[in-house]
Amino acid sequence: MALRTPVRAETPAGGRTARRDRRPRPSAAGARIWxxxxxxxxxxxxVFFIASLLLVAAISFGTTDELGDPRFGTNLGNLKALADPAYRDVMVRSLGxxxxxxxxxxxxxxxVAYAVALHAGRFKNALxxxxxVPFFxxxxxxxxxxxxxxxxxGPVLRVLRAVGLAGAHTKILNTGFGVIAGLVYGFVVFMIIPLYAAMERMDTSLIEAGRDLYGGPLRTFLFVTVPATRQGAGAGxxxxxxxxxxxxxxxxxxxGPNQxxxxxxxxxxxxxxQNWPLGSALTMALMAVLLIAMFGYLRRARKDEAEATR
Amino acid sequence: MNPTAPAPAPTPVTAPAPAPLRRRRRRGQRRKPVFAIAVTVVFFVLLYLPIAMVVLFSFNSQKSLTVFKGFSLRWYEAFFHDSVLLGSLGMSLEVSLVAMAGSVVLGVALALGLVRNKGRLGAYAGLIMMVPLITPEIVTGVASLLLFKGLGITLDSGTVMIAEVTFSISYVTVILRSRVAALNPEVEEAAMDLGATRWQALRLVTLPALLPAILASAVLIFALVFDDFVLAYFTTGVDPQPLAVRIYSAIRFGVEPTINAVGTLMLAGSITLIGLALAIPRLFGRRGGLDLISGE
Known part of the structure; x- marks a missing residue:
């Protein structure tokens, strides 16, 4: 690829020796360009990311003026409001x-990752x-x-009713299960990709060994495949x-409104x-939960890595 | 929200499987995992059915969203005569193009600088470009909104562009960083030995070598930004609004079948773009593009 564009053509022949004399310096000049x-x-x-996040933190201590616009302040009321049962319940529900x-x-x-990574043969990449693709x-x-x-x-409930798995009044929409179904549909691909990558990397002779040692399919899966792909699962x-x-x-x-x-x-x-300070406080609470989760994950991952290299 | 985040680097898709071992097995054939395959089939059906519903009902001749009465293009016609939706389409295209250009320029430069810059600046840059990848979009949206209000900037397509660039830089940098790291710096040095300046070596040797990854990330960013809803929702003004924001309001406050037509067109657009992003590295005779998504 690099050979396609000859550098020589761009450089006047006269300048070449002069430049080469300056060669001892490229590390300094190079550092500057990087x-x-x-x-x-x-x-x-x-500016647009870190500073704005700090602004969210600052506003969460703020108040609103008569027009509903946020004002800076040292108000702890918004953070205290997070403990209000109405908000606390929502946070617990979100976490759940x-x-x-x-x-x-x-x-x-x-x-899915198992079937595609280990049993799809030449259709693996297509699958x-x-x-x-639908994720995009x-x-x-x-x-x-x-x-x-x-x-x-809708079609799903009609099918479930026809085979007797759902009653006449079974609902999915407007229930907590509906929300979870939506979240799963939205984000399951993020779980499949790292798991797929981990299975691809896995030494499949381990599975063979598990079978040879008279492990049933389920036991082999639980005691061989799952531990070998734990890191992919964690990332997912x-x-x-x-x-x-x-x-x-x-x-x-x-x-719906109850979920x-x-x-x-x-x-x-x-x-x-129009209560931006309270909204900011809620945003901070969300960020806090996620940072704790992230921190726990990274610690765990580092420990796993340390064990793996020992 | 991002497939490129902290997933551990996967091996190339073409990792050699220990096939001979399998063939040598003494007793019985390797059994097909019936359960796993059954789950996979159901998964694929449920993955595509919702999309198929939208596409199907976009061609419905009636207003019904549950009963298909007959084929017609009336909702597509309605879309192309809806000046509000067309305005939104124009704005979304404009925002995506600007965000693509901006984030590719900044992100490629950042990736080059990050890999080669071993100092404190490089470490700081490496850290802050990871933060957006672990921040939910709603937080980025709230933060951007507060910043724009705080600076007294009126919300319009410009604020959406700024927010989308911010959101996209990390993706470009993550994709490009591994490519830059894989380059052999001696090629650049050879160019300089042959008389190129540092800048010429970068422009004539390094950037052409990165071109497939740059193009693929550009297409990816265009598709992501065009489809993005949350950030656009928090940073857009009232009129015009990006297409995704219009779709949101339409779904939330009573669905017109026109939305099915718009949705189908957007589906076709994103699928084409993603196919392109996956195909670009192949076109350049490199490894398949999938490692781009699985987060190499």
Missing amino acids: TWLTLPGTVWMS YALLTSVICLLIAYP IAAIV ANYLVRMYGWSVLLADD VVLVFLPAMGDFVSAQFMG IMIGNLIQDKFFEG
Whole structure:
């Protein structure tokens, strides 16, 4: 690739010797160019991302003026309000939904990743592409299609009723299960990809060995495959948990007013309730939960790595 | 929200399987995991059915969203005569193009600088570009909204562009970083030995070598930004609004079948783009593009 564009053509022959004489310096000059390349992106991210996050933290101590605009302050009221049962319940529910979503995604992704990575033969790449592509379809459109599918008289419930798995009044939409179904549909791909990668990397002779030692399929799976792919599963749980915890679309489209999550509260404080300081405090609470989860994951991952290299 | 985040680096898709071992097995054939395959089949059906519903009902001749009465293109016609939706489409295209250009320029430069810059700046840059990947979009949205309000910037397509660039830089940098690290710096040095300046070596040797990854990330960013809803929702003004925000309001406050048509068109668009992003590295005769998504 590099050979396609000859450098020589661009350099005047006369300048060549002069430049080569200066060769002892390129490390200094080089360091400078890398700094100049790093700076714009770093400054951009510092201003528009890091500074704005700090602003959220600052506003969460603020108050609103008569017009409803946020004012800086040293008000602890917003953070105290988080302990209010109404908000606390929503946070506990969000945590529960996000955790359940992660578990269900694990239960779906293990068989799928296993079948695709180890038993799909030459269709492996096509299948994994077929899993990834719908994820790039618009999230709202997908979620809307899913809600149509799971509607009270929608195809899924009709099939379940026909085979006797659902009663005449069984509902999925407007229940907590509907919200979780939405979150799973939205984010399951984040579980499949790292698990698939881990299975690809796994030494399949381990499975053979498990079988040879008279382990049944289930035992071999639980005691050989699962431990060997634990890191992929860990990464998947984080990748599903993070967006699930902050989502507000699934609760809106699939859950209705009684199933709101913390994302819905934040949205409400910014768009309907016009209480930005309280919204910021809720955002900080969300961020805190996620940072704790992330921190736990990284510690665990580091420990795993240390054990693996020992 | 991102497939490229802390997932451990997977091996290339073409990892050699220990096939001979399998063939040598003494007793019985390797059994097909019936349960896993059954789950996979159900998974694929449920994965595609919602999308199929949207596509199907976009061609419905009636307003019903549950009963298909007959084929018609009336909802597509309605879309192309809806000036509000067309305005939104235009805005989304504009925002995606600008965000793509901005984040690719900043992200590629950052990736190059990050890999080669061993100092404190490199470490700081490496850290802050990871933060957006673990931040839920709603937090980024709230933060951007507060910043724009705090600076007194009126919300319009410009604020959406800034927020989307911020959101996208990390993706470009993550994709490009491993490619930059895989380059042999001696090729650049050889170019400089042959008389190229550092800048010429970068422009004529390094960037062409990175071109497939740059193009793939550009297409990916375009698709992600065009489809993005949460950030756009928090940073857009009232009129015009990006297409995804319009779709949100339409779904939330009573669905018009026009939305099915818009959704189908967006599906077609994103699938084409993603196919392109996956195919680009192949077109350049490199390894398949999937490692781009699985987070190499």
